[in-house]
Amino acid sequence: MSAAMDKEKKFDLDDVLSKFGIFKKYHRQKILLLFIAFASNSMYCNQFIFVTEPVQYRCIDRDDLDQSVCSYNSSDVCTQWIYEEPNSFVATFELACQDWKRTLVGSAHNFGYMVGLLIVGPMSDRFGRKAAIVATGVLGGVIGVLRSFSTWYWIFVALEFLEACIGDICSPAFVLSLEIVQQKKRLLFNMIVSLGYSVGGTTLGLVAWLVPSWRWLLRTIYTPALLFIFYIFLLDESPRWYLSNGRKEKASAILEKAATTNNIKLDKNMLDNLNCEADESTNFKEVVLGTMKSRKLRTRFFVCLVWWTTSTFVNYGLVLNSISLQGNKYLNFALTQIIDVPGMFFITYILVRFKRKKPLIICFVVGAVLCLSQPFIPMDLPWLSITFYMAGKLMSSFYFNITYLYTSELFPTYTRNSMHALCSSLGRIGSLVAQQTPLLTVYWIGLPAFVFGSASLFAGFVTLLVPDVSDDSLPDNVKQAEALGMKERKAVL
Structure with missing residues (x-):
């Protein structure tokens, strides 16, 4: 009787994934592949900071490199410009007195x-x-290389938009990193592969220092992306995705392959009785509407939207302005990236010990305090200003990383990447607005920092509206997603 009941017992994917160690051969291979994907995405997201960096220029009939000549009246029209760096992006496309065209490239990328x-x-x-990782990785590389040969400004902007549009490897790579490990190992595994993002950003700063030509900089960082075509053979699909689409045989084959690679034996009965629900629609419109019908998921969506807008607004604003700090601009940029490495270990320890909700609230509040304090630091203490700046950047990285993880844990498998992408997409409004914050200094030098701090404070407040899900397995359907946090609530009661 018990043997018959054992055969009929259904097993969750986490029951099988618990048999694998993330430092065994199979998952070590996946760590390397996903690490590279994150590193490449980090370089592509910020490359325009160096590609389109400003340079000094002057009119041919003047001796000084002074951009104030752009305020000349109609009788002082300049017929020819001389640029401090003749091979720069600004010089190549003759953008003297058209600084809006230079910054438009970053706006096109973010949009x-x-x-x-x-x-x-x-x-x-x-x-x-x-499939999404391979397609976005290769297309991003192709378009990036093509952009380096552009001889017309508007073609360059169009390719910048297109590359960002269909070359984002980070979104599917991140979701895959969550789905191929057990719930208890999810955080550590994600932390390790996410280090690629910091390493990629640091590498960009150093490569930009060594390769000053904007065309060769693009070719240097984008050409290796063509190798993502080999991920067809090196990377496996998410077994969780296969199960959510009713393809149990494919999921079982991958799990058996992983077991063979690690020299372990899986229980055949466990694989035969895996939960496999595939009655949900993957049509994007139906996914969004289905989510919005659930009051709990609707609330979570709007909270996630606040998180993403705040994270991109503050984090991107601080990175963008880092090259304006005193000292070597390349090293300053690299510092804002590499500081995330020790920060990643620290925040992972905090998340393991204190779950998700409280650390996120604390990071938002502390980040707000650091931003609000920035304008009141004495001007004659630049070291203190830079220290507060880097501390604020580190804190914004903390809540950005938690937001990335937390968002993916709040929605079911069949809609996880779609809802994660929707929150991230709409939240990118923050990165667009961040580019305009320097204009606020006309009214008060500390106004941008005040806005950053206020946004962080509000985001911390709305976090109270969502459950802590660190002790729950990833939900596969709406019912399971709505039940998230119930363990914690029952424990309190």
Whole structure:
């Protein structure tokens, strides 16, 4: 009788994944592949900071490099410009006195990223995480290289938008990193692969220092992305995605392959009785509407939207302005990236010990305090100003990383990448607005920091509206997603 009942017992994927150690051969291979994907995405997201960096220029009939000549009246029209760096992006496209065209490149990239998330996320849910990773990785590399040969400014801007739109490998890679490990090992595994993002950003700063030509900089960082085509053979699809689409045989094959690679034996009965629910729609419109019908998921969506907008607004604003700090601009940028490495270990320890909700609230509040304090630091203490700046950047990285993870844990498998992408896409409004914050200094030098701090404070407050899900397995359907946090609530009662 008990043997018959054991055969009929259904097993969750986490029951099988618990048999694997993330430092065994199979998952070590996946760590390396996903680490590279994150590193490449980090370089591509910030490359325009160095590609389109400002340079000094002067009119040919003047001796000084002074951009104030742009305020000349109609009788002082300049017919020819001389640039401090003749091979720079500004000089190549003759952008003297058209600084808006230089900053437009960053806006085009961020807007393309917003639009692209609404394409890549649903594509990942519909065709699989692996297919999305390979497609975005290769297309991003191709478009990036093509952009380096552009001889017309508007073609360059269009390619910048297109590359950001369909070349975002980070979104499907991140979701895959969550789905191929057990719940208890999810945080550590994600922390390790996410270190690629910091390493990639640091590498960009150093490569930009060594390769001053903007065309060769693009070719140097984008050409290796063409190798993502080999991920067809090196990377496996998410077994969780296969199960959510009713393809149990495919999921079992991957799990058996992983077991063979690690020289372990899986219980055949466990694989035969895996939970496999595939009655949910993956149509993007239906996914969004289905989510919004649930009051709990609707609330979570709007909270996640606040998190993402605040995270991109503050984090991107601080990174963008880092090259304006005193000292070597390349090293300053690299410092804002590499400081996330020890920070990642620290925040992982905190999340393991104190779950998700409280650390996120604390990070938002402390980040707000650091931002609000910045304007009141004495001007004659630059070391203290830079210290507060880097501390604020580190704190914004903390809550950005928690937001990335937390968002993915709040929604079911069949819609996880779509909802994660939707929150991330709409939240990128923050990165667009961040580019305009320097204009606020006209009214008060500390106004941008005050806005950053206020946004962080508000985001910390709305976090009270969502449950802590660190002790729950990833939900596969709406019912399971709505039940998240119930263990914690029962424990309190």
